[in-house]
Structures are given as C-alpha cells and as structure tokens.
Amino acid sequence: MAAVQMQGLVKRYGGRAVLDGVDLEVGRGSVCALLGPNGAGKTTAVRILATLVRSDGGRAEVAGIDVARDPRAVRRRIGLIGQQPAVDDVLGARENLVLFARLHHLGRRAAQARADELLAQVGLAGTGGQPVRTFSGGMRRRLDIAAGLVLAPEVLFLDEPTTGLDPAGRRDVWDAVRALVAGGTTVLLTTQYLEEAEQLADDVCVLDGGRVVARGTPRELTAAVGGDRLELVVADPARAREAAALAERVAGELPVLAPAGTGERVVVPVARRRGAVGAVVRALDEAGIAVDDLVLRPTTLDEAYLRITGADRARSEVPA
Amino acid sequence: MTALRTREPLAGRLRWAVADAFAVAGRDLAHWRRQPAAVLVGALFPVLLLLMFTYLLGGGMAVPGGGDYRDFLVPGMLALAMVFGVEATMTAVVTDTARGITDRFRSLPMAPSAVVAGRCLADLASSAVGLAVLIVAALAIGWRPAGVAPALAAVGLLLLLRVAFLWIGVYLGLLARDPSMVVAVQVLVWPFAFLSNAFVAASAMPGWLSAVAEWNPVAGTVTAVRELFGSPVGTGGGWATEHAALLAVGWPLVLTVVFAALAVRRFQGLSR
C-alpha cells in the first residue's frame, strides 16, 4: 500500500495552476525525492499533503487517509520540516523542543528527555537558554529539523531540508533520515541538491510547470539520459589520441579528449554495455599505453535532471 | 483504500485539548520571563493614562449627578485597559503567522482549538496582571471600591470584555499581513475610546453622539463596573444605561460569537 498518494492533484492561485494534475505514489518505507525548478509547485504539493493547504481538485492520501477528509488523523502520522525554519525565536532551543514534544503529547519528563536527545543529535546541546533569535541560519535549520523529528513519524515531509547547511550538517541530516527510514518511516523530500536525491531517494519525481515530467529510480533517470562513462588519464599525453581511437573501436562510441592536470584525459561514454570497461582497459594494456588514473562514473542525476527540465525544455517521459 | 478514522473517546480528546492549551499558553508565559520589560510597559501604560487624565481633567470635569471625577474615571480606565489588549493579541497572532509558528502548530497532532485557547489563557493572564497593577495604582491615588464581592464581580465583567476583544484581536491578527497593520489598530483604538462613556458621561455628550457612546460595546461594562465598585455613574441616559448589566454581559458575548466565527473562518481560510 502506498504511504503517500496523489491523484490528479490541482491547485490554483489566482487563476494560475501551480499544480496541474499531479499523480504520485510513494511506497511505504521508501524515500521519494520531488525535484523541479524554483516555483515548480513542490512546496505547494508538500503543504497539501501536510494538511496546511487544501487542494482545488484531485485526491491526496497520506498513510491511507484522505488529507481533506480527516486532517487530524493525518497530522498524527506525519512530521513536517518546512523551507522556512518555524521556531519560536524568543525561547531557547530546548524550550522550543520541549514545547513541541508536549504538543506531541509526551509527558513532562519524557518531553524534556526527548528534547535533550534531539539537541545532542543535531549538535545544539551546548546552546543552553540562548534565545533562538541569536542563532545563525545553520543553527536555526538544525533546530527546525529536530522539531520535525520529535516523534518518529509514519510519513515525514522534508521541504529542502539541507538548504544552507554545510556538508557535515548535510550528512548528519541524511543519517537521521536513513535511521528513520530503517525504522519504517516513509519520506517525501524536495531538494535542489541532486546529490541529496541520489543519496537518499529510492524514487525521483520531477515536477515542472505543475506537472510530473519524469519519474523513476535515480538509476532509470540517468540511464534514460546516458549511461556510464569511463574517464582515463594517460601517462603520456602524446598517446592520448591513440588511446581514444582504441577506446572508440572497443566501446563503439566516440570518446572526448580534454587536457587534464598532468596528462590528457579521455572520456569514453560506455552506455552501460557490460564488459566494455574491461575491454577498454585490456586493449590499452595490450597496446602498452600506461594509464595514470581511471574513474568509472555514472552519468549523474544532475545531468539527467538538466536534460529533463533544462535549457532545451525537451520533456522526456521516463517510464517508471 | 478506506480512510481509517481513529476515534478517541471524547473525554480523552477534551483532556488533550486542555493540556495542549496550557502548553501553548505556557509558551507565552515563558516569553514574559524572557522579556519582562515588554510586560511592564504594557501594564504601566494604562497607569500612566489614568494619572494623566485624573490630573488633567480632574479639576475641570464635572460628573453629571455628582461625584469625584477620579472615581468616575477609574472604572472607565479599567475597561479601556481591556480594549487596549486587542493590540497585544493582534501583535502576537501576526508575529506567529509571519514566523511560521502558526503553520507549525497546524501540522501538529494537537487540538486545533488549543492554538486559540492557549492564546486566550495567556492573554487573560496578562490582562489580569495588568488589571491588578492598575487597581493598585488607583488605590494609591485614593480610589476605593465599595466592597470585595462586588469588586470581584466587576473584575469578572472586565475579563469577559477582554475575551471579546481577544477574539477581535485574533481575527485582526489573522487578517493582517504584516505588523504595520498593528499600528493602524493602535491609532484607531483612540477614537473608539473617546466615543464611549469611559472619559465623559454619555449624557454629557450632544444628541447623536450620546447615543453612540451609550451603545458603545464598552459602555455597558463601564457603567456596570461603576455600579459594582460604587463609583459615580453619571446620571441620565436611556435604556442602555438603565440595563448596563445586561449589556455588560450581552455585548461581549455577541462580539465573541461574531468574531470567533470570523476568526475560525479566517483560520480555515489559511489553507486556501
């Protein structure tokens, strides 16, 4: 059964359709990343699912419950971490968390204990009673995330959760999300940071202009755009062309030459043909071309995304 | 998939609604602890006004039907202090909405009523403190209530008035997009205050204005509280003055019902 389900979801603001018939399903215990340009309707979709906004058409269910019909039952099962930190800035970090824990109906003791745990988890344990007003953007963000995790929710909505966080903070958040998912939580995540989607998401859904323009696993999306590529740096730049020619013969596609730090970099698209990597390496070895560096890297989701929503605006539907 | 509705027993839900309301109110009380100056200024402003009016108008103002102007003014000021509370409520609501706290509450499994009930509790508590300060100040300049029991009844009526203005504040707070609207309300509260019997007896005003002042939502409370405190009432006046006690209960109830309904509608409108 799907933990999150949207069918033909429509939302208009002043005649303009922000969501224009969105269908999406997120399986229980999985992570789905909602991607799309600024203003594509991602936040609106999350706010509808989190019962903050009513849709103008279509249906949305969270944990099997219609969000319009029984919002309170939905609220008991969700956690929301919105784009703007929503915490009381007169109070301190701990006071905030105790308040939210109390509103999740934890007892006084339990609320305080939970607050302390969360503070330690997001690295704010040392802030004492300092009012949140004096926090930096990153600290506020961490507090906001802690506030969304008071109880492990059945479904967690994360709206650009790591915006403004440093790489270490980002990894902390990812770890926290993974731990929740391991415990059975379903996560719907929006992000502008595609590595985040690659790291966390089982499924990716790209929104553009209020519609779903692509959907699939990160692997499927990247495969639809292009396969892996093999990047080699040959020790002797003079033999780069030779290496490229060899690679072309073996892999069957035209490699690209580009100068690298010490030698010459050859980029060989390998279109996921099994054995191509081994064949290229073997052929080079036989020809006596020494390889300094060799990296096989998949086409990134970035590249796939840019193709899907990017400059050419060519919309490619990817079969799910 | 059929929606599974979990029905908690009513008693349990009620208990949580109360607990949630206290948790929300507790947050405001924590604000007091952190910003005592703001609370102090709020409480002292009506005191300042009381002293100023007593001092300024005390000599020249004759109270129709006799009596000391100071004794006439104190109940009026007490009622106006409740009216001024509208600004505090509005500011709190606007700020919470602007900061996303309202949305945070709306996404929590708490009782939706607790957001407002908590606001109610906290604001009533702060108004009660304000009343106490103002009464002490009035006692200090020589005003004396008639007895303890009627005085308590008067305080009850005043807080009832505060409830009405609380709802007006909640509604206006939800209506306002940014804090600059609060200034507008702060300024417009004054004409409202002058158009009542708080400073001048309604009977001392010219024709149509006298009627307006008599039917002002505060007027019933002011007159009833004057009677309860045994302060001069300012004679004359029509039906409205005769039935002050009725209006003192009726007006706040009507206002509460109307503005609570508007506020709830507006609150639900947030999800548009």
Next chain:
Amino acid sequence: MTAVLPSPPAVRDRPAPPSAARIALRRVGLELKLFFRERQQVVFSFAYPVIMLVIFAAVLGGDERPGDVPFTHYFLAGIAATGIMLTSFQAIGTSIATERENGQLERLQLLGTPPVAYFAGKAGQVLVTTAAQLALLLPLAHYAYDVPMPPDVQHWLTFAWVAVLGALAGTVLGVAVSALRGSAASVTTGISAFAIVLQFFSGVFFGFTELPSWMQQTAALFPLKWLTQGMRSAFLPEEAAAFEVAGSWEHGRTALVLAAWVIIGAVVCVRTFRWRRADG
C-alpha cells in the same frame, strides 16, 4: 537561455559614484511608490486626523478654549500637528525599524548609500504625504466646522514653514527612535505609546496652559509642542496669543527649536545611524 553578460570595459579608474543628492531624489520616488502601495497605511494615515476631528468636534464642540476660541478652532491646530507627527515621526520610526529588521538597510549600506540620502528620501516622502493629508483635513474643517483658514498670505506662510519644519523635525525624531533595541514589533509598540503620551503632554487635546508645568516643560523639549503652538498662530486670531504660556506666539523660539531638532538631530543621526540590527 545561457546568457553571459557582455564584457564591460575593464575599469580601474572609475568615475565618482552618483552624488548623495541624486540618490536622495531616487529614494524619494521609491519611498512614495512604496507608501502608496501599502493601501492600509495610506487610508489610516489620512483617516486618523479626520476621524479625530469629527469625534472631538462632536464631543466637545460646544466648549470654548482660553480666549473665547471655539474648541474646533483650537483643536484643528492640534489635530493638524498630530497628523504631521503621525506621518513623520510615527510612520518613519516604524518603517525604519522594519527595514532594518528585514535587511533592506543592509543592502543600502553595502551599496555605500550616504545616510543623509536615505534620510532625505524619507523626509521627501513625509513632506508629500503631509501635504496630501493637510489638503484633506483643512477643507473639511473649514466647510464642515466653519473653522477659519489663515486670513492672509503672512499667516499662510507661517502655516507653511511651521508644517515643513515640524514634518522634518518629526522625521528626525523618527530616525532617532528607530534605533531603539528590540524587534521591529516592540519598537513599533514603544513608538505608538510614546506618540500618544507626547500628544497629551503637548496640548493637542487640552489647552496647553491647563497642563501642569512639569508636563509643559517636558513637552517643550520635543517638536510636537512647538508644532502645535505654531499651528495655532496660523489659525487663531492674534488676540489668542495672550493665552499662550509666554503670552505670545514665540515664532522665533518655535523656529529655533524646530530647526535645532532638524539640524542637530540630523547630524547626530547621520553619525550614529545603524544599518544593521545590533548583535544578539
């Protein structure tokens, strides 16, 4: 859609930045545009003096003030002064506190905007809105309540310089109080409370001579008292001067105090102006 900016010439020796006056002019345009886009603000700025005039005229219309001056005549001067205070002091103090809180001033600082140009923008907006407000109030007072307008050119001139100096002094006072610590909301509340108390002290609602002397002396430190007195000198007959505290209109002193507020205040504000919120 890939747009690379075309190359500008590599300028090392760039010409001097635009003058403070030019930026000030731009600020005035911007401030006016912003003011009139905030509809509620416009309505209440213009409505408040009118409402107060109507109410007070109705409540106390029969009264007379010292020197047999009908209440409405006396009160128009007060309410015109209050209106000016509202559009200058109160509006400016509130808006600067808000702009500081939401980071608009930070941008101006980074652009190297001279504070004086920023103030000038505010002042320009104040002068325009004050003029509009008075243009609404005076005809109403004249046609609905028979309040006489200044009888001759000289009185109109008095009215003009008092209004302009008063508006400018109010602006400076607004800039000064915006520096109070705390959130924009708390500064706003503080400013409103201060404005109301100042109105009572300065003889807007009551005859100034009826006030206790400590209030008179406190009020004399702030522009509103002088503004109100100056307005009375423009609207009331010469004989009424006898009932002022000093027994005369004190034009010289009024000009002096208001100008001092404008000049000394502006210098102090330029020196001490904070573009950012204080840390912590």
Next chain:
Amino acid sequence: MTTTQAAPRPGATATQRETAVRVRGLVKRYGNRAVVDGLDLDVFRGEVFALLGPNGAGKTTTIEILEGVRKPDGGEVRVLGVDPARGGRAWRARLGVVSQGEGAPQELSVREVLDHFAGYHVTSRPTEELIAAVGLEEKAGTRIARLSGGQRRRLEVALGVQGRPELVFLDEPTTGMDPVARRQFWELIRGLRADGATVLLTTHYLDEAAELADRVGVIADGRLVEVAPPDQLGADLRRLARVRWTEDGAVREVRTESPAAVLRDLLSGPGDVPGLTVTRPSLEDVYLSLVGAPSTVPTAPEGDLR
C-alpha cells in the same frame, strides 16, 4: 553522446600576483569566543576564490569584515589596497556584494528593484541584461513578495553584480537555487572572471567550488587550514583510489594508490568483472577530513585481492 570537460584555467598561469584581498592575522571575537582566530588570506586579482568551511567557522564574519561592515578585533586587512574600515564610497563602488540577507522591498517587482538600484552606480548593467543573466525573464513583473526563495536569491545575485564591480563577494549565493539556475549562475561568474573581475565566494556545494574556483581555501575554527586549486586540495588523501566490483554476489573493495595495477590483475582472467568501479576521494571527502568531520576517506590501503 558527447561530453565536454570544463575549460582550462588560465588564471593559474598568470604571472601578475597582485592581491585584491590581503588579510594577515585577522581576529574577531564575540564575547570571549574567537570566531576568526588569526586568519591569513590572499585573493589574487582576476581569480575566483572559494572559501569553504562549516557553519559557524567564521566565513560570513570574515567576508563582512572585508566588506567593511564589521570591525575586526585584530590583524591587518586590505581590500583593493584599502583598509575596509576606512573605505569610502569610491572604494565601495568597486565592490559587489551578495550577502545572505534579502534586502529588496517586497512591494516592488523584480524590474522595479533593479531599475531603482541602477541609480546607485555610475555605470550599471542594463536591467534586462541582468534579468536574463539570472533567468528571471518570466518573473520580471512579479512582486518580490511572490517570488520563491531560490528566485529571490537570483535577484540578489543580479543586484550584487549590477554596478560592474572589480571585486565581488558572494556569501552562499546559490542557496536554494535549482540546478538550472545554479548553472546559469556559474556562467555568470565565468563571465565576470573573463572580464577581469575578482570573485570571492563561500559555498556549501563543493561541486560548485570545483567548477568555479581557481583556488579553494578551507576555514576551520577561524583559520585557513589549506589553500589549493580544487583538484589538488588534499593531494595526499586523493592518491588513494577505491576499486570496487561484485564477486559471488558480494561487493569487494580494494583501496590502493595504483588502481591501474589492481585493474590489470582483475581483468587478467577471462570474462567480465561485474560492477567494476574505480573512484578517488571527492572534493567533499577531502574537505570533510580537513575540517575534522567524520568522512569516508581511507587512511591506509586495506583489503586484499581474493
């Protein structure tokens, strides 16, 4: 399918090493906590310098001191040859700043904001050109209050480069921008650089630093702990490659300094090696180990063949 590599970086070869920003022993304390604690920094004219570091490491404070809006407690600072604390308007006019705040009036449209602030510079870039450069064409008539966070960020960037600055400070400029906007921003920065402007930016996106910067500096605990071109940062760490493949349904991994040799061994047998990848520590791995955060960088070769 064709792949292109990033353009070569001529900046590294330039011999003029004139500094646009020069900092020695910078100290800034809040209370008794030193946020910046003896920082040295040189940014050369014409280069793009990326400052990396954890939240709270002192990046923003440093930049604000360079902008002259915060006073240092110690050390020497020169920006375009001028002490920022004494920089006048002529000095400021040579700077462009994109701070973390948002300073545009909410009631104005994108175009109105740009038109207004154009008047603060002697030579401003034309509004339409700026709007196109940050990809806000469709939002040009929209009021700021209705823009999304990422769109506001783009406007801030446009405002920051409006006055054709010689030196641009960008504090987390792309936070909240979508990937397309981010790439557009990269183009914009490359354009500035090509025109000879100096750029100092902070970012939490290491791909951005790798893409744009001639040199990267990592700040930790208020000091600069390493400065190098992005592909040379943490050279020791990077020498270790990780070779992975699948064997009997399990993932095997070898960490080595000479992946080619391992590959030769692996591929010497007949048939294919499924799931074969060779990766080197990314800039992010290097960065995390520099700032002392737990990372996945191996410290010594481990694992064995068969």
